[in-house]
Amino acid sequence: MGGLDVRMHGVTCRHGRVEAVSGVDLEVAAGDRVALTGTNGSGKTTLLRAVLGLHRQAGGSILVGGRGTRTAAEWAWRRRSCAWIPQKPAAGRFPLLGAELLDSSHAPAEAAEAAARLGVGTLADRPLHTLSGGQLQRMYLARAIGCVAAGAEVLLADEPTAALDFEGQAEAADVLASLPVTLVVVTHDRALAERCDRVLEMAAGRLREVR
Amino acid sequence: MNALATADVGALLQLVPVQRAGLALLLAAVGLPVIGVVIVGLDIMPVRFAMMHVALLGIAVGLLTGLDPMLCALVACALAGAGVAPLARTPDGLSGAMGLLMSLAIAAALLLLAVSGVNASGAFALLWGSILSVGSPDLVVLGALAAVVPALFWWRRRDIGLLLYDRELAQCSGVPVRALTAALLVLVAVAVAGAIKLTGALLVDALTLLPALAARRLGSSLKSITLWAIGIGVAVNLSGFLLALWLDWPPGPVLVLMAGAVVLAVHLVSERRTSPWRAPASASLPSSH
Numbered sequence: 001m002g003g004l005d006v007r008m009h010g011v012t013c014r015h016g017r018v019e020a021v022s023g024v025d026l027e028v029a030a031g032d033r034v035a036l037t038g039t040n041g042s043g044k045t046t047l048l049r050a051v052l053g054l055h056r057q058a059g060g061s062i063l064v065g066g067r068g069t070r071t072a073a074e075w076a077w078r079r080r081s082c083a084w085i086p087q088k089p090a091a092g093r094f095p096l097l098g099a100e101l102l103d104s105s106h107a108p109a110e111a112a113e114a115a116a117r118l119g120v121g122t123l124a125d126r127p128l129h130t131l132s133g134g135q136l137q138r139m140y141l142a143r144a145i146g147c148v149a150a151g152a153e154v155l156l157a158d159e160p161t162a163a164l165d166f167e168g169q170a171e172a173a174d175v176l177a178s179l180p181v182t183l184v185v186v187t188h189d190r191a192l193a194e195r196c197d198r199v200l201e202m203a204a205g206r207l208r209e210v211r
Numbered sequence: 212m213n214a215l216a217t218a219d220v221g222a223l224l225q226l227v228p229v230q231r232a233g234l235a236l237l238l239a240a241v242g243l244p245v246i247g248v249v250i251v252g253l254d255i256m257p258v259r260f261a262m263m264h265v266a267l268l269g270i271a272v273g274l275l276t277g278l279d280p281m282l283c284a285l286v287a288c289a290l291a292g293a294g295v296a297p298l299a300r301t302p303d304g305l306s307g308a309m310g311l312l313m314s315l316a317i318a319a320a321l322l323l324l325a326v327s328g329v330n331a332s333g334a335f336a337l338l339w340g341s342i343l344s345v346g347s348p349d350l351v352v353l354g355a356l357a358a359v360v361p362a363l364f365w366w367r368r369r370d371i372g373l374l375l376y377d378r379e380l381a382q383c384s385g386v387p388v389r390a391l392t393a394a395l396l397v398l399v400a401v402a403v404a405g406a407i408k409l410t411g412a413l414l415v416d417a418l419t420l421l422p423a424l425a426a427r428r429l430g431s432s433l434k435s436i437t438l439w440a441i442g443i444g445v446a447v448n449l450s451g452f453l454l455a456l457w458l459d460w461p462p463g464p465v466l467v468l469m470a471g472a473v474v475l476a477v478h479l480v481s482e483r484r485t486s487p488w489r490a491p492a493s494a495s496l497p498s499s500h
Contacts, residue, residue, distance in 0.1 A: 054379050056300075076385060084383050094252045096376035097432045104373055104384035127431045128376075 003031035003182035004065035004081060004153040006051070011060035013046045013205075020046040022205040024060070028198075030153075033183040035193040037210070038202035044186040045087050047202070048156045051184075052084055064154055080106075083147035085140050087158035087186070095127040098139055102146060111146025118142050118175070133163035141172055148179050157185040161192055218459045228343050232462070233452055235345045235353055239410060239418050240448040242356035244440035245364055246402045247423030248433075249395050252375035255305050259415055261313040262403045263338065265291045268320035270334045275327040280337055285404055291316070292400030296393035299378070340408045342462050349409045356402055363398070364437060367391065372433040414463045417451075418444060421470035425477040447473055 006028040013021040021043040028034050036044045050058040053075055061068065064082060069075050083105075102111035102124060115121045118138040123131060131139065137160065144155055157176060161169040170191050176183060177195040185192060193199050199211040223229050250258055269287030273280030291312055298304035324331045340349075364371060373381035374391055382388045406415045422444040423436075430436030451466040458465075 052383055054382070079383050080385060086380070093254060093377075094372075094375035094433065095431050095436070096372055100369065100372050100376075100432065101380075103369060104380070106385070130431075 002153050002180040005030045005063075006154060006182060006184065007061075007063045007066075008047075008051075009061045011047065011050060011058065011062060013043065013050050013055050013059075014057040015046070016057075020205055021050065021058075024205075024207045026200070026207060028182055028184060030182055031180070032198065033177060033196040034185070035196040035199045036184065036186045036202060036207075037188065037193060037199060042202040043205040044202050045158055048084075048158050048184065048186060051156055052079060052082060080150075081152055082154040082156055083144045083152040083181070085137075085144050085155070085157040085160045087162075095129060097124070098126055098128060098131070099124040101128060101139055101143055105143045105146025105150055107146040107150035110149035111142050114145035115139060115142035118172075134165065134168060137161070137163045138168070138172075141175065145175070145179065148181055152181065154182045154184070155179060157183065157187075159186055159188070161187065161189045217457055220453060220457045223456050229456065231345055231350065232342045233449070235342060235350055235409065236418075236448040236452050236462075236466075237445065238350065238353040238357045239406065240422075240444035241441055242353065242358075242360040243402060243406055243415075243418040244422035244426070244444035245360045245437055246356075246399055247419035247421070248364075248426065248437050248440050249371075249375075249399055250420060251423045251427050252433075253299070253305055253392075253395065253399075254303070255309050255396075255399070256420065257306065257309040257313065258399060259403055259407070259412070259420070261291070261309045261316065262288050262400055263407060263412060264313050264316040264320060265400070266338055266404045266407065267334060268316045268323065270337050271320045271323040271327065271329065274329045274334060275323060280334075281408060284338070284408075285401055287316075288400040288404040289397050292396035292398075293393050296389065296396050299392045299396075338407060338412070340411050342410045342414060345409055352405055353409060356405070360398065360402065361437075361441070363394075368433060371395070375433065411463050413467055417447065417463075417466040417470040421467070421474050422447065425470075425474045428477045428481045443470075443473060 008024055008026040011021055011024040012019065024047060038044055046055055049055045051062055053069060064078055067074060067077065069078050102108055102115055105111040112121065112124065115124060118141060120135050120138045120142065123135060128136060128139065141160060144157065148155065160176060161172045164172055169189055173189065173192040173195050176185065176192065185196065187193055198209065200207055201210045250256065265288050266284035269284035270280040272287065273283030295305065295308040295312060298308040321331065324334055370381065370386040370391055373384055373386050374388060378388055403415060403419065406418060410418060422440045425443050426436045426439035429439045447470045448466060451469040452462055455462040455465040
């Protein structure tokens with residue numbers, strides 16, 4: 001089983017004056033699958049984004065594979081080694097084709113193959129904003145599989161099954177759980193949480209172990 | 212007989228200034244609509260006004276220091292473009308920044324002009340070009356833009372496509388987001404400022420923004436939008452220029468009105484087109500996993 005360990009110590013993230021994540025300590029062993037649950041606005045998404053450096057007001061230390069992010073090169077390595085499925089795969093300001101999204105995984109062939117398996121292979125020549133929410137989520141899942149094929153060893157997935165139907169949720173959960181990576185997944189989906197080794201709950205920016 | 216006073220277009224086309232203007236428009240129509248695509252993609256429509264004022268500030272600095280005013284204007288625009296790049300972090304940071312830039316630049320320019328005792332309208336006049344008065348150096352600049360801008364777009368098409376779609380996704384896909392944004396903004400700033408000088412302030416919109424706005428509706432990817440923008444730019448500019456010659460009207464307004472008519476027509480047509488989100492093929496998950 002592949003994967004890198006993720007270690008967070010005293011991670012604090014602010015949105016202006018509001019402290020969205022306060023003093024989170026988390027150790028995820030290499031290859032572990034961890035579900036992050038909790039009410040809306042409890043800081044799950046912010047914590048995930050902090051790992052990728054997308055949240056600017058973040059303090060504390062986050063190490064992936066023992067490596068920090070002091071330099072631009074280390075950030076580049078972090079973003080290569082951590083695949084990301086964003087919560088709201090927002091239809092952007094400008095059109096992007098499905099194939100271009102799959103290409104951005106740096107393993108276009110594997111991503112396209114995954115898209116075909118997930119039933120969205122024929123949509124690759126369509127702009128993303130013309131896809132439905134579920135189709136878009138499958139596209140992003142296929143992209144993440146491509147990222148893993150390109151060498152990512154951690155997958156940070158933010159509600160990756162929220163827009164899928166029940167059958168799709170189960171299938172996507174199987175796919176996510178079978179990837180040879182360390183998985184940190186924000187989810188309200190029981191089926192997905194059940195496939196994880198650990199379930200953590202976030203409340204008001206703090207983290208506690210549930211299972 | 213037509214009521215309008217029409218000219219013999221064939222005879223006019225023998226004139227060197229007219230030939231130069233036609234060539235300038237053709238070159239501009241290749242490079243500048245691509246700049247327009249960036250302007251639409253980064254949502255910085257007020258960039259032309261901002262750059263007019265920043266260029267005025269540069270001219271004021273040039274007049275005060277004795278350096279070449281146009282060079283100062285271009286440098287000022289390049290610096291302003293690079294300076295606002297960090298504001299692209301937030302989604303609406305850039306469009307706000309353009310407004311701020313415009314106010315600050317015009318205030319600083321007027322202050323400088325007042326202090327230096329230069330006539331403000333004289334400084335503004337330096338900024339106004341006309342397509343019928345382009346010289347050989349101007350043609351070289353337009354030619355360089357026509358070559359460099361599409362080439363950069365082709366070379367970096369994946370990165371630019373991701374950046375214009377979603378900055379964070381681009382960042383996580385290994386795109387050098389900061390450097391690329393700064394490079395695009397500098398290119399936009401310099402191209403717009405240069406084009407104002409070469410073609411006149413009004414014509415810049417017909418050459419950059421309007422083809423891109425129409426193309427945004429017609430294309431479904433960065434590549435097709437860019438190609439549409441260039442195609443519309445070339446078609447509108449050449450036909451508009453010939454029309455302006457024929458009717459003996461000033462080319463600037465004719466071209467802007469023509470490009471504007473194309474934008475309106477495209478919007479009306481694409482309103483009627485429906486784009487169903489349902490896939491023709493099955494979208495269900497086959498259980499192959």
